Amino acid sequence: MRIKARTLEALYALLLLLPFLFSLGVFFLYAFLRAVYFSFTDYNLFSPPRWVGLANYWALFQEPSFLLALKHTLLYSLVVTSLQTFFALILAIALNRPLRGITFFRTVYYLPSVISTAAASLLLLWLFQRTGLVNQALSLLFSHLPHLAGFALLFLGLQGALVLWERRRGRRTPFLDPGLAAVSLLGAFLGTSAFQAWGLLQAREVRVDIPWLPTRASFLGLPYPLWAIVLMNTYTTIPTFMVLFLAGLKGIPRTLYEAAALDGATPWIMFSRITVPLLRPVLFLVITLGLIGTLQLFDQVLFVGGSGGAPLESTITLAYYVYGNVFPSGATPRVGLASAAALVLAGLTLVIVLLQRRFGVGERGWS
């Protein structure tokens, strides 16, 4: 008997796909369906699951630690995503020039994102100790506020004077003329140094001593330890996203800006009418990636907590809540509740992806 060519092809496909289907079937599909099933049951990993209907979901939204975790996760996600998107965009626009050697800088900037969360968390822990580098840097900054203020004033004064002088000579110089700004910058630096030497400006004695980690205090709804994680994660992701934005900006034809300039458009109009609309696909991509990545915050929570670290109420997130209910220390696992929470997390993620599909991009519409 001869097998038809199409059947044969399908058989070959099955053969080739077998390991993948095994992975997908056992460790995803089965697992996913079981998570859905568990979420409707009372289950402790040992005795068989007992069907309880929607009770877990109901219980979740009554439980203070889940609500806290949900609040932390959403706020964290929102703050980090907006910060990193904003700064990455601003920097990318500032750097959007055909520069030689940009690949070198790109490589350097990309570095933090290849490092494991475990190693990065250890660095974070060290940075945010009481006598850590962050408190030291803040102290240094605050004690030199007079210098910074003096520097800013000198810069603005010099720049203003130079621009006015240029305009009086009949040139249409914008206030932020880069050439003059370089001169003003140098002048302000020399001036500040001189004031320091004459004793007109003096560093104040300031010691910032914020207990970042072992605390329950919170600021704008997020506890300090989570702020520490926010700062660190924003810090490491800005460059990565900036690289994405730079790639997107490269795709915008320069002629559009030239035409707009001929029509007398201001930089703000160019930004809001050309850059942002044409960058929308990348923008949505970055926001989606940011939200999905931040929603699953787990490793850092585990590292920042623990002995001598942050109390759990200050750092608990959805992902941690799920883990903590499946493997609680010295209590019975509440798998049903954990599964329900995990599905809430998955739901959040899917909503974001769908929103992105709705308003944003197809796969690589941006590159």
Add this chain to the structure above:
Amino acid sequence: MGAKEAARRRWAALGWAYGLLLAFGVFFVAPFVMGFLASLKTDPLEWPFRLAFSQVSPKNWAAAWRLGQAGSGDPWLGGMRPGRQVALEVVYFVPRGVEPTLLAEIPRRKPGAGMGAVFETPYASDHVTLEGPIPLERRPAHQEEGEIIRYRLVLRYQGEGPFLERVPLDLEAPRGMVLVEATLDPTRFERRGRVASWDNVTPGLLGYVFHNYVRAFRETRSLETGESLFLRWTLNSFFIAFLKVLTTLVFASMAGYALARLRFPGRQALFLFMLFTMMVPGQVTFISNYLVLRDGIFGLSKLFGVETLLNTYTGLILSGLVGASAVFIMKQFFESIPREVEEAALIDGATPLQTLFRIVLPMSTPALGALAILTFQGTWNEFFWPFIVLTSPREIYTLPIGLLSFRNAYGQVGDWGLILAGGFFSMIPILILFAVFQRYFVEGVNVGAVKE
């Protein structure tokens, strides 16, 4: 605006752009550099943070090399062997009216806290005799305000005995006497600077500059066997990453080829499903996966006499044979290859398997390379799933989980030198890989863009 004026502006703008790039680079790399420097320090949390400390002084490098050479014949890692002797010189300033009484002692000090404290290690004071301090030279200083005295200390290891990994030393001086100079700078000062303390006077170059790194390997040892846990974790991580790269390369190209080139019912549905799996967080599936491994994949492993796959690498590898994103990468790549190449083979009667392994894969080295690197990086850095699967004994941990147990063991006592050293050590393979293949990483954003 004249041409000259425009050119001037262009140059200034360029200058600003580079200045900004540079400032940004410094700002973003600084914490990593500072963290690395701190990992060399004895006290990484010192306030204010100094950039010049004894581990970065070439004078100490030379001294550490010489002392290590003298103590054990190993200038890199130092230590002390029977029959060797080591000489150390220290210079003190003694103000007028202070009796120069310098007390030297080899203290009985446990090497380290945490995991390292449990082990019986030979005490250097039981084997090494101390000779001195012998005043060598005295001369007046600071317009006769006091004098400078140079002392010599000789440490001898006579007779038979074990190899000593380190020989500590304490020098106690009366109030007012100040240590001006030493062959090797002391590790720290105690009791308001009166006691100068060396953790090891025969450190060797690596043992001095990277002492926290050496400690990480020496002090984190298994309670049962005494072997270095940190070394084991590193080897485990390499082993798992290697296996994972292998399975991913083979299975992802097989599945990717089927999806890209073969027609079969449900192809489109499978593809969509694959995209869906990439969006579901791991927290949803890990409970069931944990149970599946616990029961030995529906009891199948019991056929091979394995009760459970938890705490085994088999379980870890089987549960992560091939990821959807890897299949996605290979599928995209195969679709970019012109069909004509394979059609010739098909006409000659090659099966899809032959076409894949003989013709398509040899053409796919760039994609396979990129996939291998991304998979290695992903596996090396992976935390959550190994953390669930590998819980005991400690010997089976991968490096990231090991780092967590590091953090828990040493975080309380504030041994940040050791913790940072562990963290930075774990970055080395990735940094090397990144330095060599950075193109793949940066382009990996493309892939990751669709992946997450």
